[in-house]
Amino acid sequence: MDGVHDMGGMHGFGPVVVERGDEVFHEAWEPRVFALYHLSNVRGLVGGPNGRAIRESMDPAHYLEASYYERWLWSAERRLEAKGTIAPDEVEVMMARLAVSEAPPTAADPQLAAEAVAQLREGSPPMGIAANPRFAPGDHVRVRRMHPDGHTRCPRYVRGAGGVVERVQGTDRLPDKAAYGLPTEPEPVYAVAFASQDLWGESDEPPWTVLLDLFETYLEPA
Amino acid sequence: MSDVHDNDGGHHHERLASPIELRARALEALLVEKGLVSTDAIDAVIELFENDVGPQNGAKVVARAWVDPAYRERLLADGAAAIAELGFGGAEGNTMVVVPNGPGVHNAVVCTLCSCYPWPVLGLPPSWYKSAPYRARMVSEPYAVLREFGLELPAETTIRVWDSTAEVRYLVLPERPSGTEGWDEEALAAIVKRDAMIGVAVPVAVQTPA
Numbered sequence: 288m289d290g291v292h293d294m295g296g297m298h299g300f301g302p303v304v305v306e307r308g309d310e311v312f313h314e315a316w317e318p319r320v321f322a323l324y325h326l327s328n329v330r331g332l333v334g335g336p337n338g339r340a341i342r343e344s345m346d347p348a349h350y351l352e353a354s355y356y357e358r359w360l361w362s363a364e365r366r367l368e369a370k371g372t373i374a375p376d377e378v379e380v381m382m383a384r385l386a387v388s389e390a391p392p393t394a395a396d397p398q399l400a401a402e403a404v405a406q407l408r409e410g411s412p413p414m415g416i417a418a419n420p421r422f423a424p425g426d427h428v429r430v431r432r433m434h435p436d437g438h439t440r441c442p443r444y445v446r447g448a449g450g451v452v453e454r455v456q457g458t459d460r461l462p463d464k465a466a467y468g469l470p471t472e473p474e475p476v477y478a479v480a481f482a483s484q485d486l487w488g489e490s491d492e493p494p495w496t497v498l499l500d501l502f503e504t505y506l507e508p509a
Numbered sequence: 510m511s512d513v514h515d516n517d518g519g520h521h522h523e524r525l526a527s528p529i530e531l532r533a534r535a536l537e538a539l540l541v542e543k544g545l546v547s548t549d550a551i552d553a554v555i556e557l558f559e560n561d562v563g564p565q566n567g568a569k570v571v572a573r574a575w576v577d578p579a580y581r582e583r584l585l586a587d588g589a590a591a592i593a594e595l596g597f598g599g600a601e602g603n604t605m606v607v608v609p610n611g612p613g614v615h616n617a618v619v620c621t622l623c624s625c626y627p628w629p630v631l632g633l634p635p636s637w638y639k640s641a642p643y644r645a646r647m648v649s650e651p652y653a654v655l656r657e658f659g660l661e662l663p664a665e666t667t668i669r670v671w672d673s674t675a676e677v678r679y680l681v682l683p684e685r686p687s688g689t690e691g692w693d694e695e696a697l698a699a700i701v702k703r704d705a706m707i708g709v710a711v712p713v714a715v716q717t718p719a
Contacts, residue, residue, distance in 0.1 A: 292622060292623065293621070294621050294622075294641055294644040294645040295621035295622075295644065295645065295648045295649065295672065296645060296648060296649040297641070297645040298645070300640075300641040300642040300645050300646070301642055302642060302657055303637050303640065303642045303643045303646070303654055303657050303658070304637060304640065304642070305635075305637050305657075305658065306635075306636060306637070310635035310636050310637065311632065311633050311634070311635055311636070312633075313636070314530060316529070316530045316533040317533075318554075318555045318558070319533060319537055319551055320533050321554070321555075321558075321633070322550070322551040322552075322554035322555050323533075323536065323537055323540065323546065323551060325554055326540075326546045326550055326551065326554070327540070327546070330545055330546060332540070332545055332546075339622075339623055342623075351641065354529070355624070355636065355639045356533075357529050360529065360532060360533050360536065363536065364536060367536075367540075372543075372545065373536075373539060377539055378532060378535050378536055378539060379535075381535040381536075381538050381539045381542075382531050382532060382534075382535040384538075385531065385534060385535055385538060386531070391534060391537070391538040391541070392538055392541045392542050392548075393541065393548040394541050394544070394546075394547040394548055394549070395547055395548070395549045396546075396547035396549060396550055397549065399546065399547050399549075399550040400547065400549050400550040400552075400553035400554075401553075403550050403553060403554050404553050404554065404557050406600070407554065407557060407562075407599055407600045407628075408557075408598075408599040408600075409599055409600075410598065410599040410600035410601065410602060410603045410629075411600065411603060411676075412603065413589060413603040413604040414604045414675075414676055414677070440622065440674045440675055441674070442621055442622060442672070442674065444621075444648065444649070456604070456606070456675065456677050457604065457677075459675060459676050462675075476675045476676075476677070478606075478677070480669075486648070486649070487649050490650075492650070492652045492653070493652070493664070493667065494667065495651055495652070495667055495668040495669070495670060496667065496668070496669045496670070497648050497669075497670045497672060498669060498670065498671050498672065499671075499672045499674045500672075500673070500674045500675035500676075500677050501674065501675075502675065
């Protein structure tokens with residue numbers, strides 16, 4: 288989707304601001320949203336498109352204004368609603384209850400705690416091995432021109448550009464379909480190297496290389 | 510991350526919660542009340558990232574690669590397998606590619622579309638990594654971004670920027686700085702910081718008091 292999340296090369300955001308000290312979480316609610324999001328997946332409480340596809344569908348102004356974990360919270364609510372786990376107004380009702388000093392409930396479920404941690408320690412399976420990749424390291428390729436209205440891992444800034452296959456990374460299901468639960472077979476993924484001038488034109492700086500992991504679907508021979 | 514519980518700075522009772530904080534609390538309370546998640550499970554997930562998973566893991570990987578050429582070779586050939594030798598792996602880190610800096614080559618990692626990051630070796634990403642300026646500019650003006658981090662590369666050094674657009678997660682293997690000859694693995698790991706493993710800094714040989 289050609290949304291504001293596809294930021295590579297955009298102008299106007301200013302310098303990178305580095306906060307020294309605690310840079311991962313700023314407020315106590317942020318790690319709790321992170322954990323809640325994970326637990327919702329572990330318990331199968333969510334439905335609809337995956338979290339990234341949902342966050343990319345946020346109103347662009349809201350996306351840019353929201354903090355990182357605010358986006359996670361927003362997508363958690365949408366996914367919980369999609370499954371019917373919560374109703375759209377239930378969060379507001381609970382906010383009103385908590386506002387009148389009702390103590391938030393606590394609960395213990397050691398089995399869930401263990402399962403949640405085990406899943407993080409385990410992770411997803413690694414990418415598969417590409418048996419018959421169409422391209423080999425050294426091959427010249429061009430990124431297809433495309434304008435998908437859903438989730439994609441092909442950023443705008445490389446579309447139409449020519450690059451060189453650096454390595455075959457393995458196989459994976461095309462996120463453009465997998466994000467929506469649509470059937471798709473694993474396909475090869477390539478690290479493709481692009482010369483800076485082929486992406487951005489001339490620069491006063493010395494040349495550099497940008498490498499992206501691109502699905503075979505995105506590429507054609509050059 | 511260890512500051513998570515200290516962020517209220519002792520003013521917990523005076524500070525007014527923001528609307529988004531109230532919303533986050535409400536969603537948690539809702540799911541707990543429905544019996545779908547538990548507060549101890551939330552705490553357990555947070556504790557994992559506070560205590561076990563963070564850049565201290567990546568630093569051990571780098572230090573091992575600096576002192577053990579055979580390990581370095583395995584690390585560059587199959588990142589996840591070599592990292593697993595040290596006991597690290599899991600979510601956002603089961604397909605790992607380790608990119609080595611060397612004479613004339615400096616690597617850096619970004620995720621222009623979102624926030625992809627190798628959790629098992631670096632923990633969760635810092636705010637700047639997920640910020641619009643870094644995501645926008647690291648691919649289009651990396652020298653300028655690195656200068657903002659205080660990193661001025663030698664003129665003959667070229668940058669290779671890895672945009673993590675699929676499931677591969679990247680770890681930069683920095684060069685071992687001069688002045689660390691004879692250091693043991695633990696002392697070496699102590700100078701390997703998160704930013705050097707993302708590629709926006711390089712390690713410096715400064716002995717920290719034991």
